[in-house]
Amino acid sequence: MNSTLDGDQSSHSFCLLALGYSETVGFCLLEALVVVFLTTLIISGNIIVIFVFHCAPLLNHHTTSYFIQTMAYADLLVGVSCLVPSLSLLHYPLPMEEAMTCQVFGFVISVLKSVSMTSLACISIDRYIAITKPLTYNTLVTPWRLRLCIFLIWLYSILVFLPAFFPWGKPGYHGDVFQWCAVSWHTNLYFTLFIMVMLYAPAALIVCFTYFNIFRICQQHTKEISKRQARFNSRNEETAESQTCPDKRYAMVLFRITSVFYVLWLPYILYFLLESSTGCSSHLASFLTTWLAISNSFCNCIIYSLSNSVFQRGLKGLSGAVCTSCTSHTTAKDPYTVRWKGPLNGCCI
Template identity: 75%
Template sequence: MNSSLVGNQSGRPFCLLAISYLETINFCLLEVVIIVFLMVLIISGNIIVIFVFHCAPLLNHHTTSYFIQTMAYADLLVGVSCLVPSLSLLHYPIVLSESLVCQIFGYVVSVLKSVSMASLACISIDRYIAITKPLTYNTLVTPWRLRICILTIWLYSCLVFLPSFHWGKPGYHGDVFQWCANSWNTDPYFTLFIVVMLYAPAAFIVCFTYFNIFRICQQHTKEINERRVRFSSQDGEAGEAQPCPDKRYAMVLFRITSVFYILWLPYIIYFLLESSNVYSNRVASFLTTWLAISNSFCNCVIYSLSNSVFQKGLKRLSGAICASCARQRVAKDSSTSRSKRSSNGCHV
């Protein structure tokens, strides 16, 4: 490993996207631009989501807000952790060895994305219970149980990827490091372990719950419309079709879940192909990895565009910021006018 690092330092920098290397710049330009751009978007977007949730009490009425905030904090930490590969690509000196840094980075990002995936599965279960058992929902889903569930998600995610330090690479988050790309190989049995313990159960839960949610909502909508038409015909008034009230909120969560799996599907497919020695390509590794990581920004965009209560909270937050800025300007102007008056008085 040391010899490869020495050779890398004396020659061209290690770049997964070879087209990004320029002779006049001694670092991987395109990789740095992509990672820094995603890092800024992820951090700024999720900070806004977290602040809006704290400033809009109506958003906290839904129990799913617990899981959405958990996803926002996990995605925010993903954006902060992207600083590590950025410094590596810029050849910033790191105290720890490259092998340990890339292993820790790969483990941390894998855990954080596992938290997001498990949170999406828990959100779908929560909505399924709310629709199938509305009368006993408040007794089944309590804040204390939600906190226990969130703690379990974090512990389970940490334990699932813990064997990666000795068993094999959990993913391609650390492939911007030369040691991770060349010396840290994937193990097909560990890949199967991750699929069985995380990917497959989460995907099955999401598909099962949302399929039944939309089926039940469709039945409820049909029954409500039939009753409305029957009563309106007796009263001589035209009845209008009313959608299921839970379906609109379920659609928001379904969009978030769908985008999550759409962005992660290329990464999972490549992960399976490379671990089974069917296909391996560094460019595909980099692109699929950071396409999956970009989901950390897409969550807040979808939620802000789809949820009306979130939009009101965002407007309230922006209004509060503008009001504070206006107050600061007024205070600054008044202080400058006072200083001018005092200076004029001294002159006299």
């Protein structure tokens, strides 16, 4: 396979799964269906999450909502960015030449997923501070500091992947839906190690350290209170746990989100490191690990809807408001029909 394709050719439809095969129609159709389907799910799911957060004030009770909404916006932008390969696979011409399209798309996706990963690490730090320093938490974690932290997250993510525009190599496989990315733009071991050291490894270590200590502290407190209350036989262990460590349940939701994130991203990271170090590559492995990782942008929505009771109430209220609005437009004839009033304060449907 020639690795020096002309980077100045215009962007055109390219099927990574069909590379090297004579029969390409089935592979191209499968790739297009996967990319378009995930793009649709990511955009629609995160729009709902952002809207529910905007309309349900109770979700803003925790300071982690700053980071969660940052993740939701980053995931939404991931979906919007995925319109680029979707349009390419659907044979829509793209205005930029292929090499530039490939680099910009790969850089943008890498930055957005870095924002999600760094936000998860910051969420774990926030919960760790809340449990270890409950009396001084409000003075340590202020809205101004949270906004500054979010700004630094975006700035740091941009700086880590900025060398992708220089001869440092490929920052990931997100752009391999374009032929120049798959054939002419190669990974570099040193750049890969740089990303691992600056982003992946620190984020994973922070998450493991903070959540391990969070659950250890909660477990210790629960046992101590249970022993004291067992003498009076007035409260059970579950009640003691809820009173001793009220943030544990919320931390569990965040822990599930973090766990799913790393489970979906681990194959991508391992393949990224393996290919960079050995030079062995597989188009199928590249495609599967990349879009498995990108699918995490939609999985967060599922975890919220199944795990967070406050989010569930906000989503039900939003659904009720939409249904009521549709019904009022189609069946209500009384101009003085009472508008629906639910938990979505300040939200007009």
